[in-house]
Amino acid sequence: MNTKNYVLDFDSQIDQKQKLDKLVSISYLKNKKFFGENIPSIKITFLYTRPQMDKVCDQKTPGWLVGYTKNKQIFIFSPSIFSQVSDHPDSDFPYVLTHELAHIFSNELLGFYYPLWLHEGLAGYIAGQYKIRKVKNTDQFSKLHDAKSWNQHPNYPQSFNFTKYLVNHFGKQKITQFLKQLPKAVGKHHYPSEFEKFFQQFFKTEFNNIAQNWLNTHKK
Ligand SMILES: [Zn+2]
Numbered sequence: 001m002n003t004k005n006y007v008l009d010f011d012s013q014i015d016q017k018q019k020l021d022k023l024v025s026i027s028y029l030k031n032k033k034f035f036g037e038n039i040p041s042i043k044i045t046f047l048y049t050r051p052q053m054d055k056v057c058d059q060k061t062p063g064w065l066v067g068y069t070k071n072k073q074i075f076i077f078s079p080s081i082f083s084q085v086s087d088h089p090d091s092d093f094p095y096v097l098t099h100e101l102a103h104i105f106s107n108e109l110l111g112f113y114y115p116l117w118l119h120e121g122l123a124g125y126i127a128g129q130y131k132i133r134k135v136k137n138t139d140q141f142s143k144l145h146d147a148k149s150w151n152q153h154p155n156y157p158q159s160f161n162f163t164k165y166l167v168n169h170f171g172k173q174k175i176t177q178f179l180k181q182l183p184k185a186v187g188k189h190h191y192p193s194e195f196e197k198f199f200q201q202f203f204k205t206e207f208n209n210i211a212q213n214w215l216n217t218h219k220k
Helices: 017-035 050-057 090-109 116-127 147-152 156-170 172-186 192-203 207-219
Strands: 006-009 042-047 067-070 073-077
Touching: 006 017, 017 042, 017 090, 017 116, 042 050, 042 090, 050 067, 050 073, 067 090, 073 090, 090 116, 090 172, 116 147, 116 156, 156 172, 156 207, 172 192, 192 207
Parallel strands: 006 042, 042 073
Antiparallel strands: 067 073
16 A cells, blocks of 8 residues: 555544545545555544535635645545535545545646646546546537636536547557647647647647547537
């Protein structure tokens, strides 16, 4: 077990350390397998009530929000009360935990932030959330790029699914290389046009063609 790489903060009257440790180690290893490296000093704090989450996020949080990550700390609802305090079934817990851990690995090792569809998409790909979230409607990727537009239409299913397509199409190695170079080339915050330009430069193919190909396979 990778107990050295993370510490758990939980209510020992509600949760058993051994049980939480097992869940965390499975999610952690999924990330280690994808990224090929360890990230030390992660802290995971388990929450038990919605007001606790509101306090962490400093706002009234919606029922779908079950995890929050800042720097190397994750706040997540305990698997013991997961479905009681959210819209999610208990079975979503491991996916969400892996997703939040993926944000830490991605932030530490790749450091990209925009486009948000790819930032969220990569976490969802690693967590396997494309299996549990069907794509119902599709948006233009430029409309899922920055924080302002993402917050209006957070299309997680599309992001998960298209990222899976990208990884399958180009390979994990190439995608992670691209994501590592992206913030260096155009900055963490940039415009969709700058992303598309660097995409074309890196992959020698047009982003819009790849997006269209995905849409075509997806429609079948
Ligand atoms: Zn996320």
